[in-house]
Amino acid sequence: MLDIVKLTKKYTKNNNIFTALNEVSFKVDEGDFIVVNGPSGSGKSTLLHTIGGLIRPDSGQVLFKGKNINLFTGKELELYRKRNVGFVFQQFHLLPYLTVFENIKMVCPKPVNRRKINEYMEKCSILPLENKYPSELSVGEKQRTAFIRAIITSPDILLADEPTGNLDPVNSEVILSLIGEFHKGGKAVILVSHNPGAAAKYATKSIVLSEGQIIN
């Protein structure tokens, strides 16, 4: 489904060139749960964002179902992100002035399937919180909301950037099990973590990045 071919991305800061990704290549098939780990600054998030179409690489390709997303127009990239990719971030990034329900509804295509949202909220135990604002939620509840927002459109790939980074072990397990359940539905998951311990049991593949290169 996804073919990452010699992906390279460099950043320039204070006249110094920093190589975030250096000819990274791997494949993601339907039903894969790939855990990408490595130390801070190893290029994990850059890899995830490049796959998600938020960053254009300097060279290399991200082939989604055979199409190089780096050649997509802006509009095609928007559609790719809207239909094929779901993001979960460490910081949740919920809109603070929208309720739980509205944060999820925001990404849904029209007409909004209220029943589907309710089912997911029920499954993630946040249905009673649907009218609460993010400031009224615990971190675990925030991440569950962000998770539903990421998968409500049934994307082909879930890109999770340190999704448990801010959570306690109990909440981490809840989120990972929800991601695991999503994966069991035949979807692909790429999860980035600098501490993959808990996620390892869900992984079908594991990639270790260091200084922008796959070392394992």
Next chain:
Amino acid sequence: MNAVILVIKEIFYRKVNSFIILLTVIVAGTVSVAIYSLSRASENETRKIMREQGLNLYIYPKGTNLIDFYSVNNTPVFPENYVDVLAESKTFDAVRHLTGILQLKYPDWTDPNGSRHQILVAGYKDEAVQRYLPGQETMGFDVPKGTVHVGSLISTNIPEGDLFKIRGKNGKIYEFPITKRLEEGKGMLDQGVAFYLEDLQQVLGMEGQINKIEALGCVCHDGRIKNARSQVQAIFSDLEVAEIGSIADARENQRLMMNKYGSFIIPFVILSALLISGLLFYSNVVTRRREIGIMIATGKSKYYILLIIMMKAFLLGLAGTIIGFFAGTAIAEYFGREIFRFTAQDIEPLWNVLGYVIFIFPVLWTLSGWIPALMATQVDAARTLSSE
């Protein structure tokens, strides 16, 4: 999710930012509407004062010395139908309220006590209806035929209920009921008598003759007096036009000065408010980078992001304009009542101005959010959302 609801929720969430932007629109709207309303009130005030002061243009035969109207009784005359010719002319539109007048000194009037006086007599033709101009309320003297208005000084010499008597050129004594005793302060007419034109012409044996036309040229600073002069002379080359200075001129100067200040202050306040708003929208976009990042990550288009920023600017612009309009009108009414003697009660909301500002201001404020909105579409979602 409906973009309007999203924008409204964001406005209420970031109350301080939104309130200050709203305040800039309110201030700009209030100042603009207040100054414009006061300027309009000032214009009306000037117009009313001009009316109060009487007609301010004289049209008279060339070669007439204006002082002769008050001192001698042999000023050149011309046919009274000149007034009708001017009123019927399609090309004569620079002045209004054309009134044909015969005004002379009557050197030997005897009052009821037998005392003799030099008085001024003036006969007024009905104000001409200018066929090709919209109708207006008449002004000047409206003396009914067969009656007179007497000036305040003469009035003291005629007991209440007595008739005004005057000897005609033919030696006959003419009697006229006094329908109005004029208040003092009418200038030379304090010692004069106002007649219906035909009556005075009969008394003086000057049928069909007048020696001046009085008229009103509304604003004298934009060349209309020149216009009036050329228009009159194009029809009657033997007539001249003169402008009579009055308090209205001072008021007019004051109004023009106010307009001048207004034409500086209004754009200055609007531009300053727009600049502040632009900076506040920029600050808002900076604050919302992560929100915008997540919108990009979830596939929202650049158009959508542009839309929500500019819609916020438009909604605040619209709300501020409406509040500013009523605040500006209230200020104009409050201060206008202190400033304007004649038109204080006439200061009312200028609904046509609301029509303009309700369109212009929201558009201006939307434009002030344009650059910040463009910047929002360029937010680097990867950087703002990254955990690394």
